[in-house]
């Protein structure tokens with residue numbers, strides 16, 4: 497019997513916690529930048545599962561590499577050594593130009609690891625008072641207690657008090673406000689370079705360079721959250737590389753697993769040896785099959801692909817800008833693009849787009865596009881043409 501959308505929505509409502517307001521679409525299968533519903537209707541995917549499937553749905557190379565690993569060894573635990581985790585660690589630290597990595601299972605967990613590391617850095621070097629972390633207003637760092645505290649948005653805060661102590665929020669790009677909030681107990685500054693969930697808002701490069709300078713001068717850690725901007729998304733392995741930064745901690749997730757759940761907290765010189773035995777851990781982090789997916793994806797992230805990402809990003813932006821009768825403004829870097837429709841809200845555009853055969857995301861009042869990095873120009877054209885019609 498074929499499953500219907502109605503049947504699935506009824507069962508979802510009955511059996512799963514009501515945390516997601518889903519669109520009325522049942523995705524049955526996908527390949528590359530296309531997926532299909534239960535009636536085999538085709539959709540162009542400009543979301544890649546919120547910036548995860550860097551090589552699209554059901555990427556053959558990743559399936560082959562992970563399957564090979566599954567046949568060899570599935571889960572062990574972090575009580576033992578496994579080769580795939582160490583290979584993935586070598587690759588990710590080399591590509592990120594960092595010293596060490598802690599593997600976990602999501603972006604929020606990567607940020608939890610970063611927050612814990614910053615706190616321990618303060619304790620070890622200055623004492624427990626040095627524990628304050630400054631983040632930006634309108635940021636998004638995850639949904640765990642520590643990471644919603646770090647997230648500078650009221651909408652995620654209500655109903656969950658009390659929060660972690662010692663987190664302060666400042667306006668993005670306001671250097672004066674930042675300086676006024678830095679005190680002798682400030683241990684870290686944490687920020688996204690492009691606020692993704694916040695509306696695809698790039699943070700000013702010269703501001704971030706000044707922040708880096710202040711961090712160096714005052715022995716404060718710079719933590720860059722690259723959960724959404726990393727893994728080639730902006731046209732480099734890390735967006736930090738485009739900004740010319742050398743952060744003390746970088747967090748990654750989403751794209752590095754190409755579709756399997758993984759997070760990574762990367763440490764530079766100053767933080768490489770802060771965490772010791774027993775300070776942090778996770779059952780699943782860096783498991784063999786997930787590490788095989790990281791290796792499979794990361795081996796294929798190279799300069800040729802980054803050039804393609806930049807070109808396709810520029811192509812999308814100029815396509816949208818040419819339609820200024822429908823599009824109010826365009827923002828973003830590489831294949832992380834946001835735009836505002838003139839006459840419709842972002843959620844109206846996304847909803848209409850799905851009806852018409854294209855998947856896009858919202859980020860506040862922007863329509864957000866995070867297509868697979870290997871999407872073709874033909875698929876981009878088709879997806880954007882449908883989206884523009886959805887804006888009318």
Ligand SMILES: Cc1ncc(COP(=O)(O)O)c(C=O)c1O
Nearest residue numbers: 602603604636637638692723724
């Ligand atoms: C910048 C940023 N940090 C952290 C997270 C949280 O990641 P996850 O949903 O994997 O916990 C997200 C998710 O969208 C994100 O965009």
